[in-house]
Amino acid sequence: MFRRSLVSALLGAVMLSGLPALGGAQERGPVTNLPLPRYVSVKAAEANVRRGPSLSHRIDWVFTRRNMPVEITAEYGHWRRVRDRDGAGGWVHYALLSGMRHVIVDQDMLALHVRPDAKTAISARLELGVIARLEKCGPEWCRLSAGGYRGWAPKNAMWGVGPEELKE
Numbered sequence: 001m002f003r004r005s006l007v008s009a010l011l012g013a014v015m016l017s018g019l020p021a022l023g024g025a026q027e028r029g030p031v032t033n034l035p036l037p038r039y040v041s042v043k044a045a046e047a048n049v050r051r052g053p054s055l056s057h058r059i060d061w062v063f064t065r066r067n068m069p070v071e072i073t074a075e076y077g078h079w080r081r082v083r084d085r086d087g088a089g090g091w092v093h094y095a096l097l098s099g100m101r102h103v104i105v106d107q108d109m110l111a112l113h114v115r116p117d118a119k120t121a122i123s124a125r126l127e128l129g130v131i132a133r134l135e136k137c138g139p140e141w142c143r144l145s146a147g148g149y150r151g152w153a154p155k156n157a158m159w160g161v162g163p164e165e166l167k168e
Helices: 002-017
Strands: 038-042 047-050 059-063 069-076 079-083 089-093 102-105 110-113 122-126 131-137 141-146 149-154
Touching: 059 089, 069 089, 069 102, 122 141, 122 149
Parallel strands: none
Antiparallel strands: 038 069, 047 059, 047 089, 069 079, 079 089, 102 131, 110 122, 110 149, 131 141, 141 149
């Protein structure tokens, strides 16, 4: 009896405090308190990807494209564990990353529409592998800009944005 009322009281306190109850809570980074995983972009022209979270760890490979979207999967001090669209990952210093969002086009000759509707006019077409700036996202469409062109494309035709993600 005592245990049941104690558990009920604790669950009630969690619900009233606005904290998520057991299950359904999105993981948060221990350093930034931002959601994990989350997408960011590489802001440097070259960014070393290391085997572990320190300068003493070996460099496994190097990002050589500015604005490359990556997914942060873990945090440790000033280091972020990232993974690219091919699943390759490692640790990158946070100073080499930016919250300015970009995506990689996953569909060759992706049509950018003037509005988020496939029946509207096409303002441009993007080749497979183009990195575009992510401006807005609704439930199914995202507004992109690349090479001086802007338009809307289906969310499932790009990598660097979550399927449920909305961005104003």
